[in-house]
Each structure stands twice: as C-alpha cells, then as structure tokens.
Amino acid sequence: xxxxxxxxxxxxxxAVAARGVEIIVSVPxxxxxxxxxxxIASDKRFRLVRVCKEDEGVSICGALxxxxxxxxxxxxxxxxxxxxxxxxxxxxDYKLPVCMMVGLxxxxxxxxxxxxxxxxxxxxxxxxxxxxxxxxxxxxSGDTPRIGPAIDRCYRDSWPGALLIGRRI
Amino acid sequence: MMRxxxxxxxxxxxxxxxxxxxxxQAAQEWRAIMPDHALTYYSIGAMGQASSCGLGLALGRPxxxxxxxxxxxxxxxxxxxxxxxxxxxxRNLVHFVCENGMYEANGGHPIPGRDKLSFSGLxxxxxxxxxxxxxxxxxxxxxxxxxxxxxxxIMVGLKLVPGEPPPQDYTFIHGxxxxxxxxxALKR
Numbered sequence: 001x002x003x004x005x006x007x008x009x010x011x012x013x014x015a016v017a018a019r020g021v022e023i024i025v026s027v028p029x030x031x032x033x034x035x036x037x038x039x040i041a042s043d044k045r046f047r048l049v050r051v052c053k054e055d056e057g058v059s060i061c062g063a064l065x066x067x068x069x070x071x072x073x074x075x076x077x078x079x080x081x082x083x084x085x086x087x088x089x090x091x092x093d094y095k096l097p098v099c100m101m102v103g104l105x106x107x108x109x110x111x112x113x114x115x116x117x118x119x120x121x122x123x124x125x126x127x128x129x130x131x132x133x134x135x136x137x138x139x140x141s142g143d144t145p146r147i148g149p150a151i152d153r154c155y156r157d158s159w160p161g162a163l164l165i166g167r168r169i
Numbered sequence: 170m171m172r173x174x175x176x177x178x179x180x181x182x183x184x185x186x187x188x189x190x191x192x193x194q195a196a197q198e199w200r201a202i203m204p205d206h207a208l209t210y211y212s213i214g215a216m217g218q219a220s221s222c223g224l225g226l227a228l229g230r231p232x233x234x235x236x237x238x239x240x241x242x243x244x245x246x247x248x249x250x251x252x253x254x255x256x257x258x259x260r261n262l263v264h265f266v267c268e269n270g271m272y273e274a275n276g277g278h279p280i281p282g283r284d285k286l287s288f289s290g291l292x293x294x295x296x297x298x299x300x301x302x303x304x305x306x307x308x309x310x311x312x313x314x315x316x317x318x319x320x321x322x323i324m325v326g327l328k329l330v331p332g333e334p335p336p337q338d339y340t341f342i343h344g345x346x347x348x349x350x351x352x353x354a355l356k357r
Contacts, residue, residue, distance in 0.1 A: 052250070
C-alpha cells in the first residue's frame with residue numbers, strides 16, 4: 001500500500017493487536033465506526049466492551065492495567081473532552097496507562113488539527129499538551145508504523161496517550 | 170437504617186481473597202476496619218467511577234470476586250455504568266451501594282431523588298442478575314455470606330447512616346503506595 005494513501009482500518013487493527021491489546025473499550029464514533037469499531041465487533045483477537053460514556057472507559061482501562069491487560073479506549077474527541085477529569089485523575093494523578101484512540105470528527109483531511117475550522121478539533125492537542133499527554137496523528141498509510149510505539153509508550157511510561165485519527169476510516 | 174461501620178464490620182468477617190473497591194467515605198471506613206486488606210483498590214479517581222473500576226478488575230481477573238462499595242451520590246454521577254455492567258455481565262461482581270441519601274463528603278447535602286429513588290430498581294431494570302436491599306443489620310448478617318457466593322452481577326443496596334467518623338486520610342487513598350500494595354497483592 002502506498003504510504004500516501006489514507007490509512008486503513010485493517011492496518012490499524014493489525015498494529016493494535018500486535019502490541020498485545022486484548023480489550024477495546026468504546027463509545028461509537030462515526031470517524032472510526034466503519035473501519036474500526038464494526039470490524040472489532042467481529043474480530044476474535046479482541047474483546048469489545050461497549051460503554052455508555054467515555055469516562056467509564058477511562059476507569060476500566062486503568063483498572064485493567066493492574067491485571068496486566070492491555071486495553072484501548074476508542075472514542076470521539078467529544079468524548080475525550082467530556083472525560084478530562086477522569087483522565088486527569090486515573091491517568092495523570094495515578095499515573096496509569098490509559099491508551100486512547102480518538103476520532104477527530106470532521107477534521108479536514110490533511111489539515112493539522114490546530115488549524116481545523118472546527119473549534120472542538122482545534123483545542124484537542126493544546127488540551128492534551130496542557131495535561132502532558134503525548135499525542136500522534138494518524139491519517140495516511142505511512143503513519144501506521146507509529147501506532148505500535150505510541151501504544152508501547154503508554155504502557156512503558158504508565159501514562160495516558162492519545163492516537164488521533166485524523167480522517168474518516 | 171444501619172450504621173455503615175457496623176455493616177462493614179459484618180461484611181469484613183466474610184472477606185478473604187476478594188478485591189474490594191470502596192468509594193471515598195466507604196474507603197475511609199473500610200480502611201479503618203480492614204487496614205491490612207491488600208486487595209483493596211483505592212484508586213477510584215474521579216467521583217462516580219468505582220463501579221467502572223470494579224468492572225475493569227472483574228473483567229481482568231475473572232478468577233477473583235470483586236466487591237464494589239459504591240455511594241449513592243457517587244453512583245448518580247455514573248448511572249450508565251449499570252447498563253454497561255449488566256451488558257458485560259461479570260459473574261464475579263457484587264455491587265454494594267451505601268445509601269445515606271447525602272453527599273457526605275461535601276457538606277451533607279441531599280442527593281437528588283432522596284426518598285424516591287430505588288437504586289436496586291435501576292439495577293434490575295438495567296439487567297443485573299439480582300438485586301437486594303437491606304436496612305437491618307440482622308438481615309444483612311444473615312444474607313451476606315450467600316451474597317458473596319452468588320453469581321453476579323448483583324446489586325446490594327445498604328440503607329445506612331454514618332457511623333463513628335473514621336480517620337480521613339486522602340493522601341493515603343490517592344497515594345502511590347496504596348496502588349503498589351494492591352498491584353503486588355494482585356500478582357500473588
């Protein structure tokens with residue numbers, strides 16, 4: 001696959017599974033619905049935990065880390081914003097590896113998030129920066145090799161991290 | 170109505186290898202009663218998250234029973250958790266709710282819906298396998314051993330009043346040593 005082509009859901013899921021992630025905790029996001037969440041629902045490599053609200057997922061992922069289980073919280077950026085206090089507490093105060101994959105709803109492909117016309121999208125990275133949470137943007141096939149290291153960083157550092165999905169998959 | 174400390178003392182007599190997940194006031198009381206129970210998970214984080222933490226532990230360690238000691242005000246902040254828990258249906262989860270009808274740690278203000286709300290009713294409607302309510306120590310004492318063996322998820326509503334004020338030590342509850350003690354105990 002050409003590195004400049006849009007990133008594919010299969011590539012992402014293979015990279016996630018390769019890093020030992022067993023459990024996906026999610027509230028649906030239209031950015032990642034077709035390419036990630038629906039395939040996850042039938043992918044035997046993962047257990048899918050559908051939660052009602054994203055902050056539940058923060059706590060579930062944090063608690064699973066005590067059981068040596070790797071989990072990924074798959075949400076929309078609106079859910080990230082709604083869950084900041086839970087992330088602050090479990091992730092930052094308690095230093096737990098809350099690994100999040102966050103769909104940037106309606107971010108324009110190829111446009112940096114901070115330059116999006118969407119206010120909500122523009123503030124995501126500055127908020128993560130203020131909390132000291134690392135983030136990586138994934139839009140193209142050539143971005144795929146950075147998925148594994150981003151997940152590993154969360155667990156190695158025992159700290160939250162955000163994998164931002166910048167286009168509809 | 171039961172005194173919370175007395176109800177917890179009854180529960181504590183039956184707790185051995187179970188993971189216990191107490192919210193803030195319950196955590197202070199639980200720690201005063203069972204200070205050496207290393208399988209106590211104090212790391213609730215944001216208010217309302219105890220049952221979600223408990224669900225994560227129940228999914229991650231299906232070989233362990235997980236006892237969540239929730240509060241009524243706390244649970245109101247995260248009611249969706251009832252649906253999530255029922256959906257996942259962890260057989261090893263017992264969800265206690267300490268119902269004192271107030272935000273005890275925040276000035277004693279009444280919770281919304283006090284005297285009208287049924288937490289066990291909400292849990293039943295969400296799909297918990299079973300629900301119970303106790304307002305008398307004798308009835309709770311007679312039932313507690315069976316509750317801890319019952320297939321979950323179940324909810325146990327405890328109609329409570331605060332007991333003797335326990336020492337308040339949030340530094341311990343939020344501190345790294347409490348987490349490391351739990352982590353080490355879970356690996357044993």
